[in-house]
Amino acid sequence: MRVLKFHGVKDEDFLRFTFKGAFDPQAARESELEPLFQVLEEYAGEWMPDVAEGKRQRKYARAAIWKALEEGRDDVFTNLGLYRTKWPALDMTLWLWLPPRPPRLDMTIKVKPLSFFGEAGRCRKFVELVRAWASRYPVSHAVAHSGDDMELAGSPRFGRDEKTSRRDGFDKIYEVFWLNVFGPKLVESVGRERMLSTPAHRVEELPNGCVLLVTWPTVADFASDEAREAQARAHVHLRPDLDLATVLRTLRERSAMLAPVEPRFHPDVAPLLSRVVERTASHARQRRIAELNDWQPPEPEEWLPAEAALPADVKDPERAREHYGTLAEHLVALLHTEVPSVFEETPESLTEADFYFWREEFPTSRLREAIEEHAVPAIGAYLGEVLVRRLGGQWIARQKLEEAQVRVGKRIWLPFVRAQRYMSSRQALLDYSLTQLYRVAERHRG
Numbered sequence: 001m002r003v004l005k006f007h008g009v010k011d012e013d014f015l016r017f018t019f020k021g022a023f024d025p026q027a028a029r030e031s032e033l034e035p036l037f038q039v040l041e042e043y044a045g046e047w048m049p050d051v052a053e054g055k056r057q058r059k060y061a062r063a064a065i066w067k068a069l070e071e072g073r074d075d076v077f078t079n080l081g082l083y084r085t086k087w088p089a090l091d092m093t094l095w096l097w098l099p100p101r102p103p104r105l106d107m108t109i110k111v112k113p114l115s116f117f118g119e120a121g122r123c124r125k126f127v128e129l130v131r132a133w134a135s136r137y138p139v140s141h142a143v144a145h146s147g148d149d150m151e152l153a154g155s156p157r158f159g160r161d162e163k164t165s166r167r168d169g170f171d172k173i174y175e176v177f178w179l180n181v182f183g184p185k186l187v188e189s190v191g192r193e194r195m196l197s198t199p200a201h202r203v204e205e206l207p208n209g210c211v212l213l214v215t216w217p218t219v220a221d222f223a224s225d226e227a228r229e230a231q232a233r234a235h236v237h238l239r240p241d242l243d244l245a246t247v248l249r250t251l252r253e254r255s256a257m258l259a260p261v262e263p264r265f266h267p268d269v270a271p272l273l274s275r276v277v278e279r280t281a282s283h284a285r286q287r288r289i290a291e292l293n294d295w296q297p298p299e300p301e302e303w304l305p306a307e308a309a310l311p312a313d314v315k316d317p318e319r320a321r322e323h324y325g326t327l328a329e330h331l332v333a334l335l336h337t338e339v340p341s342v343f344e345e346t347p348e349s350l351t352e353a354d355f356y357f358w359r360e361e362f363p364t365s366r367l368r369e370a371i372e373e374h375a376v377p378a379i380g381a382y383l384g385e386v387l388v389r390r391l392g393g394q395w396i397a398r399q400k401l402e403e404a405q406v407r408v409g410k411r412i413w414l415p416f417v418r419a420q421r422y423m424s425s426r427q428a429l430l431d432y433s434l435t436q437l438y439r440v441a442e443r444h445r446g
Contacts, residue, residue: 003051003083006091006112011282014112015219016147021139025103030066035136043129047090047111049082088116105137114146118220127179127214134181135206141170141186145177146222148283152254176235178219184209190238200234223255261289268439269297275355300437302414309405309412312397320397327381345386350434358429371423377401380416383434387413391445409445
């Protein structure tokens with residue numbers, strides 16, 4: 001079984017659900033958890049898990065679940081992973097915290113993409129699922145919302161340090177999201193009458209004293225102005241110390257941060273920047289696109305007019321050129337597993353190498369001595385070889401590597417100087433990309 005990768009190369013927004021509850025440790029494990037899975041099977045529908053995972057993956061079934069919980073057990077807790085092999089992607093985890101610790105039943109559910117919950121019917125079924133769970137298992141707090149927006153809201157810390165956040169949990173109404181379940185302690189802290197009178201799409205008191213609150217019919221359009229107004233009204237109702245205009249402004253600012261931005265990247269580096277954007281977390285991607293739209297790489301300075309070329313100063317130019325080829329092969333040896341196109345010595349392989357070095361944060365994740373001694377010469381030589389092979393360039397060999405040149409048309413390029421600047425920092429990988437120098441050399445070769 002091959003489950004869908006939830007965290008792929010390009011992240012995207014998803015429904016994020018967290019449930020902080022409890023269970024009866026004295027009851028038999030299977031009988032205590034049977035209602036949980038019955039509810040899941042009744043309401044999950046198209047996002048129902050089909051894989052259960054403990055130490056290994058098995059097809060979803062009761063026997064597989066009980067086996068996985070046994071395999072996942074240690075002295076503190078036991079856990080279970082549930083996934084899907086078909087769209088939509090699912091990442092669901094159940095934890096049971098065991099005595100002598102307070103017996104807790106915690107769950108997280110992530111369903112991708114969030115747009116899957118654009119239908120009111122699917123959202124209603126999800127609400128009913130949560131209602132059934134919260135009615136059966138004592139819950140302190142549960143919430144479902146856009147994963148990206150929860151990230152921007154600072155959930156679950158809400159500005160607190162990790163130690164304080166873990167100790168106190170959701171001990172007051174820090175935020176109201178699309179779906180909320182407030183446990184009896186939270187309800188009493190606000191006032192049951194006040195909470196039940198919250199202006200919202202759905203407010204319901206559950207048999208165990210919890211209150212279920214849903215701000216809007218569908219979660220996928222959480223960022224619309226109407227949904228934000230409903231969210232803000234509910235929040236300030238539960239927190240009279242807050243100002244409606246201020247809360248609404250904050251929510252609208254978050255919506256603006258998530259609003260799609262059309263990429264308008266510098267054409268020389270657009271393929272590279274598109275890869276960089278794909279690796280950016282979805283909650284920060286639109287801001288990153290806007291930043292890169294405004295950013296312009298500096299014009300390459302690693303060149304001379306042809307008439308200013310330094311003459312070759314080596315006794316055997318052919319042997320020197322073979323040495324440059326050997327250095328370039330060192331880069332092929334370094335990158336060929338992660339960047340197979342490096343064998344081809346093309347403009348596209350330069351972009352692939354640029355992205356690899358950026359993704360790996362190479363200038364800061366490797367020893368500086370190794371970078372200077374091995375990486376810089378290999379990168380410079382490889383860049384020079386691509387200029388020679390793809391643009392008809394000619395090596396002008398020099399005793400000092402940094403003085404070695406490649407003639408392309410009426411310009412002389414200094415690939416080793418470029419490589420030195422390129423490897424100075426992670427930002428320099430973009431500022432002095434191999435891709436951009438090649439594209440500029442290509443334009444000027446005539």
